Each structure stands twice: as C-alpha cells, then as structure tokens.
Amino acid sequence: MFSLRDKKLARDIVIEIKKLDVNLKFMHVCGTHQDTLIKHGLDVLLKECGIEIGQGPGCPVCVTTQREIEEMLILAQKGKTVTTFGDMINVPGEKQSLQSIRTEGYDVRMVYGIDDAVSIAETNRDKEVVFMAIGFETTAPTTASVLLKNPPSNFSILCCHRTIPYALKALLDMGEIKIDGLIEPGHVSTIIGTRPYEFISEDYYIPQVVAGFEPIDILMAVWMLVKQIKNEKAYIQNEYIRVVKDEGNVKAQMAINEVFKPGDIKWRGFPVIPQSGLVLRKKFEKYDARKKFAMDLDVLKKREFKDPKGCRCGELLRGISSPHECPLFGKICKPEKPVGPCMVSIEGSCNIEYRYSEKNKK
Amino acid sequence: MCLAIPGKIIEIDNEKEIAIIDYGDGTKRKANVNLVDVKLGDYVLVHAGFAIEKLNEKEAQETLDLFREMLSAGGYN
Numbered sequence: 001m002f003s004l005r006d007k008k009l010a011r012d013i014v015i016e017i018k019k020l021d022v023n024l025k026f027m028h029v030c031g032t033h034q035d036t037l038i039k040h041g042l043d044v045l046l047k048e049c050g051i052e053i054g055q056g057p058g059c060p061v062c063v064t065t066q067r068e069i070e071e072m073l074i075l076a077q078k079g080k081t082v083t084t085f086g087d088m089i090n091v092p093g094e095k096q097s098l099q100s101i102r103t104e105g106y107d108v109r110m111v112y113g114i115d116d117a118v119s120i121a122e123t124n125r126d127k128e129v130v131f132m133a134i135g136f137e138t139t140a141p142t143t144a145s146v147l148l149k150n151p152p153s154n155f156s157i158l159c160c161h162r163t164i165p166y167a168l169k170a171l172l173d174m175g176e177i178k179i180d181g182l183i184e185p186g187h188v189s190t191i192i193g194t195r196p197y198e199f200i201s202e203d204y205y206i207p208q209v210v211a212g213f214e215p216i217d218i219l220m221a222v223w224m225l226v227k228q229i230k231n232e233k234a235y236i237q238n239e240y241i242r243v244v245k246d247e248g249n250v251k252a253q254m255a256i257n258e259v260f261k262p263g264d265i266k267w268r269g270f271p272v273i274p275q276s277g278l279v280l281r282k283k284f285e286k287y288d289a290r291k292k293f294a295m296d297l298d299v300l301k302k303r304e305f306k307d308p309k310g311c312r313c314g315e316l317l318r319g320i321s322s323p324h325e326c327p328l329f330g331k332i333c334k335p336e337k338p339v340g341p342c343m344v345s346i347e348g349s350c351n352i353e354y355r356y357s358e359k360n361k362k
Numbered sequence: 363m364c365l366a367i368p369g370k371i372i373e374i375d376n377e378k379e380i381a382i383i384d385y386g387d388g389t390k391r392k393a394n395v396n397l398v399d400v401k402l403g404d405y406v407l408v409h410a411g412f413a414i415e416k417l418n419e420k421e422a423q424e425t426l427d428l429f430r431e432m433l434s435a436g437g438y439n
Contacts, residue, residue, distance in 0.1 A: 009426060009429060009433075012430075012433055013429075013433065016433055030364060031364070032364060060364075112411055113410035113412065114410070116411070135364070135410070136364060138364040138366070138410075138414065139409065141397050142394075142409070145394065145397060145412065187364040187414065188364060216426075216429070220432075223433075242418065242422045242424075242425045243407060243415055243417065249397060249398070249414060249415055251397050251398065252397045252414065255397065347364075
C-alpha cells in the first residue's frame with residue numbers, strides 16, 4: 001500500500017545528483033527521515049555525491065527538557081496517574097526516569113495517543129490523570145481535538161508541544177553551522193502546509209523541500225535542493241505532494257488555534273526560542289497541569305537543571321556534533337542504558353545510529 | 363513521534379468520528395477521524411490514534427511518473 005520503491009528511479013536520481021558535482025551540507029528535522037537515511041545507507045551514498053545530511057532538533061522526545069521530565073516525575077510522586085508516549089518513559093531525569101519510579105510503585109502508564117489517556121481518566125474518576133503532551137505540529141492537533149471535546153475534570157496535560165519553523169529560525173540565527181538546504185518534515189508539513197516555511201527562504205536565502213519518508217522521497221528532495229542551489233534559487237518546494245497540501249490540514253490548524261496560542265519555550269540544547277511553543281488559551285487552562293498542580297510543582301521553580309554529565313545531545317540537536325563524536329556513544333550510553341534522550345528515542349540520532357551500525361546488529 | 367501509517371477505513375461512525383482502520387497486514391485499529399473529511403473506503407494517514415490526512419493511491423503512483431518527468435526535464439526551474 002502506497003510504497004514508493006523503484007530502484008531504477010533511485011539510481012537515476014543519484015546519477016543526476018552526482019552529475020551536478022557539489023559539496024553541500026543539508027539538515028533535516030525529523031527522526032523518520034534520519035531512520036530512512038541510515039537504514040538504507042543513503043547517508044553514505046549521498047556523501048559520495050558530496051552531500052552531508054544531519055539531523056537537527058527534529059525529535060520531540062529529544063528536545064523535551066530536563067525540567068519537563070522532572071515535572072512529570074514530581075506529579076507521579078505526588079500521587080497522580082501520569083501517562084506518556086512510550087519513548088519518554090526511559091529518558092533519564094536528574095536522578096530517575098519515569099520508568100525507574102514506576103518500578104517503585106508510582107502510577108506511570110504508557111499510551112499510544114492522548115485518547116488512551118482520556119479513557120484512563122474516564123474509568124478512574126477518583127484519580128488525577130496527567131498526559132505529557134509532547135510532539136510537534138503533527139501531534140498538537142490530537143491534543144487540541146481531545147480538549148475541545150470536554151474531557152473529564154480529572155484529566156489534564158503537561159503541555160510540552162513545540163513547533164518547527166521558529167526553531168529553524170533560532171538555529172539559523174545562532175549561526176553555528178553552515179546549512180545549504182533544509183529538508184522539511186513531511187508529517188509536520190501535512191498539518192501546517194508549506195507556507196509557514198516561506199520566511200526562512202526569504203530571510204536566510206536557504207532552499208527548502210518538504211519530503212516524504214521513502215528512500216526515493218529523500219533522494220528526490222536532495223536533488224530538488226541541489227537544483228535550486230545550482231539555479232541560484234531559494235524557496236520552499238514540496239516533494240511530498242501525494243500527502244502535503246500547500247495550505248496543510250486546515251481543520252487541524254483550526255483545532256490548534258482554538259486551543260493554543262504561540263508561546264516561548266526552551267528546547268534541549270537551545271535557549272528559550274520565541275514563539276516556538278504552544279500555550280493553552282484561557283478557556284482551556286482548567287486542563288493545564290502546571291496551573292492545576294502549581295503547589296506540587298512549586299519546588300522546581302527556583303531549580304536549574306543541567307543536561308546529564310558528558311551528554312552531547314544538545315550539540316547533536318543543534319547539528320554541530322554527530323553520535324560518533326560523543327565519547328559516551330556505544331560505550332557508556334546504549335539503548336538499554338541511555339545517558340541522554342537521543343539514545344532513548346527511536347527517533348534520536350544516537351539510537352538510530354546504534355541500531356543500524358553493523359557491529360550492533362544481532 | 364511524527365510517524366504516520368497509511369491504512370484503509372473499513373468501518374466508520376460519523377457521529378462519534380471514529381473509524382476502524384485496516385493497515386493491510388492483518389492489523390485493525392480504531393482511529394479518530396475528526397481532523398479530516400473522510401468516508402468509508404478512504405485511505406488515511408494515522409498518527410497517535412488520529413487520521414491526519416486523506417490519501418489518494420492514484421496520486422501516489424503519479425508521484426513516481428512526475429519524478430521521472432522532472433528528472434528528464436531537469437527540474438521545475
């Protein structure tokens with residue numbers, strides 16, 4: 001169903017890219033893109049064509065901050081039922097993870113989506129159920145949709161949603177790395193469309209292509225970026241036309257806008273990025289766990305949190321480092337005993353690199 | 363996180379905005395369809411229990427043809 005595999009076409013695209021004879025550095029911001037790149041060896045293939053592609057801050061679990069993890073830990077320790085997507089549970093906090101406090105008997109539950117968390121709240125009306133709402137624009141409408149349907153009063157969210165375009169702006173403003181082109185995430189773009197990226201090409205003169213997740217999608221996106229550069233153009237193009245519309249999913253955007261307004265938020269590895277987060281509007285504040293349980297969370301207010309010792313996830317998320325440059329990678333830091341979130345999440349570069357590297361294959 | 367899986371709507375309750383999605387490998391799961399306009403038999407992309415966009419199989423096939431055309435013509439530009 002909808003597979004886009006055509007080896008000859010893939011070969012033809014690579015031949016065309018090679019002909020263009022370039023030396024470029026591209027960035028993408030999506031764990032699934034990274035998975036496709038490494039799983040199919042496209043990173044090596046493209047390097048031979050003079051193109052390096054790195055993953056920026058494109059992994060929601062990875063960019064979630066230590067403070068947000070500590071908030072969830074406190075809420076669980078104060079007797080709430082805390083619910084979260086699978087990967088988040090193993091991300092180490094300062095001393096513990098949600099998984100480790102679960103083994104101590106606190107009520108931590110993994111859910112597939114926010115709907116499941118609401119069901120838990122409905123069947124356990126005597127318990128306060130908090131959902132850790134992480135994720136980019138792809139996930140934010142699912143949260144919005146649920147809050148618009150009046151979930152029970154014992155349900156709330158710890159809002160950790162983040163949005164991509166202003167994070168890209170922040171990354172470019174930091175100026176730490178040279179980026180010749182951006183591959184934009186297909187499913188974030190399914191929701192927001194292509195227009196929110198336009199200012200990036202206009203202000204920074206960087207070509208961008210929204211891409212799907214098959215090997216051919218990535219190769220095609222790379223070729224489109226290279227063509228723009230060769231033609232001295234910089235604009236947002238859509239490779240994933242079979243899914244992404246220029247205007248995006250308007251219904252989903254309306255749900256987001258009704259429930260949230262843009263706000264400033266810190267990303268792991270970054271300072272506070274203006275307008276890159278989502279804040280609940282006043283009408284929905286009753287579902288805001290930070291307001292509802294302000295007294296419980298008060299102990300964290302004056303605390304400052306550092307990333308785990310030696311962990312280079314922050315640099316990785318800014319695109320200035322790679323997993324193999326981290327001395328902990330594969331030695332102290334492994335998927336079964338991760339130091340930082342990029343080794344925990346199946347969308348983190350370290351986890352992906354570890355999973356597909358030859359010596360770790362079972 | 364932003365992973366989304368394509369599947370076919372084999373049952374739909376328009377009032378509750380819930381559908382049963384067949385993922386083609388024997389897996390069938392419930393999904394919320396209130397973020398999309400869909401009907402029975404439509405293909406959708408599902409993320410975290412919600413359909414986020416409708417798919418068109420014909421368009422998927424046309425994508426490959428379009429890529430071939432673009433390559434031979436040297437791109438849009």
